[in-house]
Amino acid sequence: MWMYEKKLEYPIKIKHPNPKMAKAIxxxxxxxxxELAASLRYLSQRFSMVTPQARAxxxxxxxEELAHLEMVGTMVRQLTEKASIDQIKxxxxxAYYADHxxxxxPVSAAGVPFTAAYIQSKGDPVTDLTEDMAAEQKARSTYEWxxxxxxDPDVIEPLKFLREREVVHFQRFGEALVIVQDFLNxxxxxxxxLPCD
Amino acid sequence: xxxxxxxxxxxALDFVAVDLNLxxxxxxxxxxxxxxxxxxxxxxxxxxxxYEKAYGPxxxxxxxECPWQWFEDPWPWQSCFNFYLPREECR
Numbered sequence: 001m002w003m004y005e006k007k008l009e010y011p012i013k014i015k016h017p018n019p020k021m022a023k024a025i026x027x028x029x030x031x032x033x034x035e036l037a038a039s040l041r042y043l044s045q046r047f048s049m050v051t052p053q054a055r056a057x058x059x060x061x062x063x064e065e066l067a068h069l070e071m072v073g074t075m076v077r078q079l080t081e082k083a084s085i086d087q088i089k090x091x092x093x094x095a096y097y098a099d100h101x102x103x104x105x106p107v108s109a110a111g112v113p114f115t116a117a118y119i120q121s122k123g124d125p126v127t128d129l130t131e132d133m134a135a136e137q138k139a140r141s142t143y144e145w146x147x148x149x150x151x152d153p154d155v156i157e158p159l160k161f162l163r164e165r166e167v168v169h170f171q172r173f174g175e176a177l178v179i180v181q182d183f184l185n186x187x188x189x190x191x192x193x194l195p196c197d
Numbered sequence: 198x199x200x201x202x203x204x205x206x207x208x209a210l211d212f213v214a215v216d217l218n219l220x221x222x223x224x225x226x227x228x229x230x231x232x233x234x235x236x237x238x239x240x241x242x243x244x245x246x247x248y249e250k251a252y253g254p255x256x257x258x259x260x261x262e263c264p265w266q267w268f269e270d271p272w273p274w275q276s277c278f279n280f281y282l283p284r285e286e287c288r
Binding site for chain 1: 255
């Protein structure tokens, strides 16, 4: 189960509305390499993962991604909440506004609604962890492109934090993969009935 | 400590705990890191108590005064909930 904690993992306090930036950042909410895809991917894959280390890694990184989903949604909301209709039109956010007003809805930067087709849960622990490492790199790249687009430190600082977390998660998934490969290479592991495997 | 300072300190400690948690999942034999994790959790617990006493519950499973406190604004996505971090000046 989960317990909600009423605070952000990293503070977000954006003074100036910028719907153009919101339109780009929303891709980390509902886009192909976003936080919703990340959390759903890891939290689904954990059910069939082997070794306690890799199970815990998927569980806990999947949980942290939910906190990042909240951070990205917060950024989108704060960037649009006080934007005028003229600013929304100038930012090319009028199509989004027609469907969602200033509500936060999971779409990519190009407006494509979220789909579970962004993720895989393959049942092969090596396949899944390799996908996870790639996913962290894709998210890191996305945050770098978003930082390139941003000019407001109130926006850049949380993006930098989120980028750094992708680097750490990539490292942890790499370690989990080594542990899993070592486990799978121990042939005798298959001959022994383990209590919970 | 005022609310922003308390929340800033608690957020920092909780972040260290999250990061150590992930590290320990793949380095369970690093007893020095376990010790550091325990130290951080203890300190964060003290600050969490201080914060909740002064500003209301951080999780819904806390004893509440009447009227019910949990739903009260601000919520974390609202800008007034948050605080500024000291940041480096651009060079």
